[in-house]
Amino acid sequence: MPFTPPKESYNGKIFELALGSGEKALAIGGENVLSFHGFEGSTPRKPVIAMEVQDIAPADWPQTVQDVYKDVSGDPVAWALHCQDKLGAEAIALRLTGTHPDKGDISAEQAAATVKKVLEAIKVPLIILGSNHAEKDTAVLVKAAEAAKGSNCVIGKAQEANYKTIAAAAMANDLKLIAMSELDINLSKQLNILITQMGFDREKLITDPMCSALSYGLEYTYSVMERIKLAALAQNDPVLQPPMLADAGMYVWKVKETQAPEAGLPEWGSLAERGIAWEAVTASSFLVSGADMLIMRHPAAVEAVKKFIAEMEV
Amino acid sequence: MALTGVEIFKLLPKTNCKKCGQPTCLAFAMKLAQRQVSLDQCPDVSEESKQKLGEASAPPIRPVTLGAGTRAVKMGEETVLFRHEKKFVNPCAFAVKIEDTLSEADAAKKIDEVLASEIDRVGQKLRVDAMFLSNDSGDAAKLEALAKLAAQKAPDVPVIISTVNPDAAGAALGHFSGKNAVLYGANAGNLPAMAEKAKAAKAALGIAAKNLDELSDLTEKAKGLGIEDMVIDSGARKAGEILRDNTYIRRAALKKGIKQVGYPVINFAERGDEMLESLVAGLAVKKYGSIVVLGAVRKWKDLVLFSLRQNIYTDPQVPMQVQQKVYKIGEPGPKSPFLITTNFSLTYFIVSGEIENCKVPCRLAVMDSEGLSVLTAWAAGKFTASRISQFITESGIGEELEQKELIIPGYVAILSGAIEDKLPGWKITVGPREANGLPAFLKARA
Numbered sequence: 001m002p003f004t005p006p007k008e009s010y011n012g013k014i015f016e017l018a019l020g021s022g023e024k025a026l027a028i029g030g031e032n033v034l035s036f037h038g039f040e041g042s043t044p045r046k047p048v049i050a051m052e053v054q055d056i057a058p059a060d061w062p063q064t065v066q067d068v069y070k071d072v073s074g075d076p077v078a079w080a081l082h083c084q085d086k087l088g089a090e091a092i093a094l095r096l097t098g099t100h101p102d103k104g105d106i107s108a109e110q111a112a113a114t115v116k117k118v119l120e121a122i123k124v125p126l127i128i129l130g131s132n133h134a135e136k137d138t139a140v141l142v143k144a145a146e147a148a149k150g151s152n153c154v155i156g157k158a159q160e161a162n163y164k165t166i167a168a169a170a171m172a173n174d175l176k177l178i179a180m181s182e183l184d185i186n187l188s189k190q191l192n193i194l195i196t197q198m199g200f201d202r203e204k205l206i207t208d209p210m211c212s213a214l215s216y217g218l219e220y221t222y223s224v225m226e227r228i229k230l231a232a233l234a235q236n237d238p239v240l241q242p243p244m245l246a247d248a249g250m251y252v253w254k255v256k257e258t259q260a261p262e263a264g265l266p267e268w269g270s271l272a273e274r275g276i277a278w279e280a281v282t283a284s285s286f287l288v289s290g291a292d293m294l295i296m297r298h299p300a301a302v303e304a305v306k307k308f309i310a311e312m313e314v
Numbered sequence: 315m316a317l318t319g320v321e322i323f324k325l326l327p328k329t330n331c332k333k334c335g336q337p338t339c340l341a342f343a344m345k346l347a348q349r350q351v352s353l354d355q356c357p358d359v360s361e362e363s364k365q366k367l368g369e370a371s372a373p374p375i376r377p378v379t380l381g382a383g384t385r386a387v388k389m390g391e392e393t394v395l396f397r398h399e400k401k402f403v404n405p406c407a408f409a410v411k412i413e414d415t416l417s418e419a420d421a422a423k424k425i426d427e428v429l430a431s432e433i434d435r436v437g438q439k440l441r442v443d444a445m446f447l448s449n450d451s452g453d454a455a456k457l458e459a460l461a462k463l464a465a466q467k468a469p470d471v472p473v474i475i476s477t478v479n480p481d482a483a484g485a486a487l488g489h490f491s492g493k494n495a496v497l498y499g500a501n502a503g504n505l506p507a508m509a510e511k512a513k514a515a516k517a518a519l520g521i522a523a524k525n526l527d528e529l530s531d532l533t534e535k536a537k538g539l540g541i542e543d544m545v546i547d548s549g550a551r552k553a554g555e556i557l558r559d560n561t562y563i564r565r566a567a568l569k570k571g572i573k574q575v576g577y578p579v580i581n582f583a584e585r586g587d588e589m590l591e592s593l594v595a596g597l598a599v600k601k602y603g604s605i606v607v608l609g610a611v612r613k614w615k616d617l618v619l620f621s622l623r624q625n626i627y628t629d630p631q632v633p634m635q636v637q638q639k640v641y642k643i644g645e646p647g648p649k650s651p652f653l654i655t656t657n658f659s660l661t662y663f664i665v666s667g668e669i670e671n672c673k674v675p676c677r678l679a680v681m682d683s684e685g686l687s688v689l690t691a692w693a694a695g696k697f698t699a700s701r702i703s704q705f706i707t708e709s710g711i712g713e714e715l716e717q718k719e720l721i722i723p724g725y726v727a728i729l730s731g732a733i734e735d736k737l738p739g740w741k742i743t744v745g746p747r748e749a750n751g752l753p754a755f756l757k758a759r760a
């Protein structure tokens with residue numbers, strides 16, 4: 001008895017977003033079906049993994065991830081080039097952690113200088129991230145956006161508390177913008193509306209519905225992403241049609257499972273592999289639920305997710 | 315094809331006698347169509363209607379039990395495609411592949427690893443659920459030797475026998491009678507003989523098809539041979555094929571009522587690269603696998619996959635919660651520290667785990683915050699100074715303590731003054747932010 005595959009098609013389509021410039025420029029999004037559902041529609045772009053780099057040495061990362069970058073992590077340019085040239089990163093996410101008032105309170109001007117240097121050094125697209133301090137980020141990201149003018153890179157994150165300034169800066173310097181809300185489809189929708197009401201082109205937005213780590217809220221991010229994707233496609237809701245981002249690494253590498261040595265918890269097995277698997281499983285879960293772009297930390301986890309993406313093509 | 319409420323109504327007695335507990339036959343029919351009631355609640359339905367309706371009211375994905383006793387695993391019975399619609403019902407089983415080409419010592423080692431895989435996680439005991447005994451040698455005697463070893467060493471662990479040779483199947487299954495084993499490997503060439511062996515051993519039949527067309531053909535034929543319980547494999551091996559076929563199967567069963575694919579799905583994730591294996595297994599967990607076959611047991615991989623399965627199979631409406639009360643950890647005396655947290659399972663188990671590890675006896679007050687984490691509960695107004703002080707007062711715990719001191723989570727340090735105002739005579743101490751700071755914090759006080 002022949003089996004008729006029950007295919008789904010949708011009216012909606014995710015916006016296709018171009019990032020960076022020159023030969024290493026990229027695009028994400030463009031699909032008119034759920035993630036990896038190329039068997040029933042069009043998925044023109046593969047998901048992109050941006051590797052995370054910081055403006056200061058990552059003292060609060062677990063030793064296992066600090067160690068892989070120990071020769072370069074004191075210098076954001078060297079670190080970014082290492083990721084691009086040695087590790088084959090398709091994009092770099094520069095997190096300006098050092099600007100946080102509790103982590104050095106580096107000035108906006110100095111942060112902008114770092115952005116400029118990194119941008120000049122690398123060929124792959126850049127994602128500029130603040131320190132997630134809503135107030136300080138407004139100052140830092142405005143300067144950073146000026147430094148990145150014309151590079152067609154991404155800046156973020158604009159949140160409910162600070163979106164006006166950051167969205168205006170992204171608009172003035174022709175950058176793509178990440179809009180982050182807190183694990184709720186309606187909040188996500190609302191923020192995207194507020195930003196577009198300022199005159200920001202919604203086809204230049206990236207939605208970050210807020211990430212979480214495996215075992216620490218993964219199911220919330222997973223389901224919010226699925227709901228956003230379904231609303232974008234099935235209900236053809238343009239407000240929810242920007243591509244989605246999962247900023248996975250930062251959530252993963254602070255949970256106990258990625259830090260506790262095997263000696264104290266023999267039933268948890270090898271720490272090295274456990275940490276990498278924690279990041280790779282978290283990140284790949286969000287690709288399956290709808291993310292078009294990931295931010296990750298450990299090269300071995302990135303490698304595993306790349307292999308997974310390759311295997312997902314049929 | 316599932317029947318509509320009106321179609322079902324036509325087959326009912328139409329007397330509106332209310333014996334089913336519904337006001338009318340039509341109301342009963344509507345509920346039956348949505349699977350909210352079961353047909354046997356109507357005592358007067360005719361045999362003929364019963365047969366027609368039985369077919370139609372059966373769950374779209376047949377329930378099948380793997381194994382017997384306390385380690386038995388229920389599969390199937392899923393009702394939705396996306397977990398936000400409704401809770402996924404029966405968590406998938408992890409099975410580890412044990413080849414009959416291994417030496418007896420190596421096979422025994424793998425069986426021991428399955429037995430030792432149990433982990434306590436957020437109050438649940440999780441483990442590698444089953445053994446997939448694989449006839450890689452093609453030799454019936456080798457498979458039987460492996461079956462015998464497995465049955466001896468791990469009599470309670472559910473088993474899937476994998477072979478394409480009906481004779482080998484029969485001999486191996488002999489060691490698992492009454493154990494709800496699965497016989498996997500029925501294909502176009504061996505179906506009738508395999509069906510015989512499965513029936514004789516009361517095992518479910520695992521269909522190994524090359525593609526979806528062949529799959530629905532084989533399940534139809536197996537059904538004709540009297541097989542009810544099946545586990546199905548469309549032949550998908552690459553991750554992308556697993557997603558495609560599992561999605562088609564789930565949709566066909568749920569949305570189109572296609573019975574030929576309304577069975578639990580078995581997926582194969584074994585890869586030489588175990589990191590990639592974890593991701594492919596994770597895909598099967600998320601996207602509709604009921605049995606996921608792994609190549610090897612590793613503790614790190616178990617922890618990752620068990621956690622993922624737990625996340626995906628939680629109820630999207632109700633976070634996992636623990637009961638509100640003051641828990642004793644160790645044997646606390648009047649001088650032992652007293653701490654408070656919320657009743658989100660994850661929060662409770664992380665915090666109580668850290669306290670247990672550092673062996674300082676404590677009292678831990680767990681306050682009902684509708685299953686929200688500390689910060690979420692605080693942001694949602696469920697973990698506030700007035701609610702905390704009311705709970706502490708009502709618990710009467712102050713009587714048991716020499717000094718009335720309450721340790722609060724570091725993330726809600728902001729509450730300390732307000733709680734102190736509302737709890738006269740109490741000292742409020744701000745603990746560390748992360749629970750992993752608790753051992754050092756508690757030891758420093760002891």
Ligand code: B12
Nearest residue numbers: 182217633655661686687688689690693694723745748749
């Ligand atoms: C998953 C999640 C949710 C889930 C709920 C999950 C749940 N069951 O609680 C959902 C989506 C429902 C949700 C909703 C909201 N959320 Co929320 N959510 C999260 C998220 C991502 C993870 C929370 C979590 O599971 N943590 C894990 C548990 C184990 O952590 P924990 O309980 O805090 O316990 C740790 C410590 O506190 C400590 N600890 C615990 N107890 C004790 C006791 C003592 C004595 C000590 C010393 C230590 C200690 O140990 C634990 C491990 O270290 C966090 C962000 C994040 N990554 O933390 C935001 C977060 C908590 N949410 C936040 C907000 C604002 C909300 C909402 C108000 C917003 C919204 N989306 O509508 C709502 C409110 C809920 C409601 N019903 O109205 C904010 C809170 C901001 C703040 N600082 O106040 C956060 C921090 C996100 C953010 N950065 O903005 N959320």
Ligand code: SF4
Nearest residue numbers: 330331332334339356
């Ligand atoms: S018990 Fe049967 S006959 Fe009576 S009302 Fe219910 S459905 Fe109708």
